[in-house]
Amino acid sequence: MISIKGLSKVFTFNNKKLTAVDNLTLDIKEGEIFGVIGYSGAGKSTFIRLLNRLEEPTQGDILIDKQEITTLSANQLRLARQDIGMIFQHFNLLWSRTVKDNIAFPLEIAGIPKAKREERVQELIDLVGLTGRENAYPSQLSGGQKQRVGIARALANNPKVLLCDEATSALDPETTNAILDLLVDINKKLGLTIILITHEMHVIRKICHQVAVMEQGKMVEQGNVLEVFSNPIAQVTKKFVAQVMGTADEGEDIKSLQEMYTDGKLIHLHFVGESTNQTLISQIAKKFPIDINILQGKITQTQAGGYGTLFVQMIGEEEEINKAVVFIRDETSAEVEVIENVN
Numbered sequence: 001m002i003s004i005k006g007l008s009k010v011f012t013f014n015n016k017k018l019t020a021v022d023n024l025t026l027d028i029k030e031g032e033i034f035g036v037i038g039y040s041g042a043g044k045s046t047f048i049r050l051l052n053r054l055e056e057p058t059q060g061d062i063l064i065d066k067q068e069i070t071t072l073s074a075n076q077l078r079l080a081r082q083d084i085g086m087i088f089q090h091f092n093l094l095w096s097r098t099v100k101d102n103i104a105f106p107l108e109i110a111g112i113p114k115a116k117r118e119e120r121v122q123e124l125i126d127l128v129g130l131t132g133r134e135n136a137y138p139s140q141l142s143g144g145q146k147q148r149v150g151i152a153r154a155l156a157n158n159p160k161v162l163l164c165d166e167a168t169s170a171l172d173p174e175t176t177n178a179i180l181d182l183l184v185d186i187n188k189k190l191g192l193t194i195i196l197i198t199h200e201m202h203v204i205r206k207i208c209h210q211v212a213v214m215e216q217g218k219m220v221e222q223g224n225v226l227e228v229f230s231n232p233i234a235q236v237t238k239k240f241v242a243q244v245m246g247t248a249d250e251g252e253d254i255k256s257l258q259e260m261y262t263d264g265k266l267i268h269l270h271f272v273g274e275s276t277n278q279t280l281i282s283q284i285a286k287k288f289p290i291d292i293n294i295l296q297g298k299i300t301q302t303q304a305g306g307y308g309t310l311f312v313q314m315i316g317e318e319e320e321i322n323k324a325v326v327f328i329r330d331e332t333s334a335e336v337e338v339i340e341n342v343n
């Protein structure tokens, strides 16, 4: 669907050159939610703005739905942009226009007749959950409602791709979740390909299928979200994963658990994907005459399934505990590690 090759952007100011986007090559599949994460200054905004040429690339190719974006004339680009919707951190609404007139704006530019426009606007208002607010002005709306208007406006011309530039960064956590749910809903209903940039791993965890990590203009790591969560390689990726999993100092956690729980065995369980859906703990409790004490853990959901770790203490006959560990290792998809045998 989208194929980017050797994409670079060099800014020149005060006779100095700054490479904001440095030779990026990546592919994005149709219907995918693709997240790019990085700290401030990594080049995320520049990258996403290159895709619809709000920023002109210095070098490289951008193929969107078989169309080479970098060589389009101004007129061709205007048409191509109807297939590439965009939403922004600060919404970029027209303050003197009502909700419905903001959403109608791109339809007016595309020359859609009034009756058809009104029908489409109502459809979009219903889709984004703003029914009843048609005649409100942006200043009368909450942040979440403003972003809903932004989303409806971006979808007005039935784009194939939606670019989201830090779309939830100005919103509180609850509103962020509601907007992210709406994006997933739209992705599923319309099969829309979504590319988003963010500095929050929570956003990636909650809605993305694929993630790329950006640092100093380069993509330093890329993969499906579960893979990257399970096995972050770059230092910057490890920091982002720790943002949602709190695993930055697991070594310290293990040490203090060992000191606090000295009976039986301390077990570290690691779940990836489907395995979190299994009723693992209750199965073990039923099958083996041991007690299981849940000590610490975090399991979180991604678009591809759950991911997480759990520390438990197993108390009982050593032979039974060993059988339980073998059962988890051989019969389930969870990974199991015995931290310490105190007995």
Ligand SMILES: Nc1ncnc2c1ncn2[C@@H]1O[C@H](COP(=O)(O)OP(=O)(O)OP(=O)(O)O)[C@@H](O)[C@H]1O
Pocket (backbone or CB within 6 Å): 011, 012, 013, 018, 019, 020, 038, 039, 040, 041, 042, 043, 044, 045, 046, 047
């Ligand atoms: N128009 C411009 N002229 C010169 N330098 C720019 C311009 N736009 C961005 N930069 C520089 O390019 C680098 C990348 O900026 P960019 O805004 O793309 O990063 P970002 O990851 O989106 O960060 P933030 O989230 O803070 O916006 C930064 O060093 C920035 O100062």
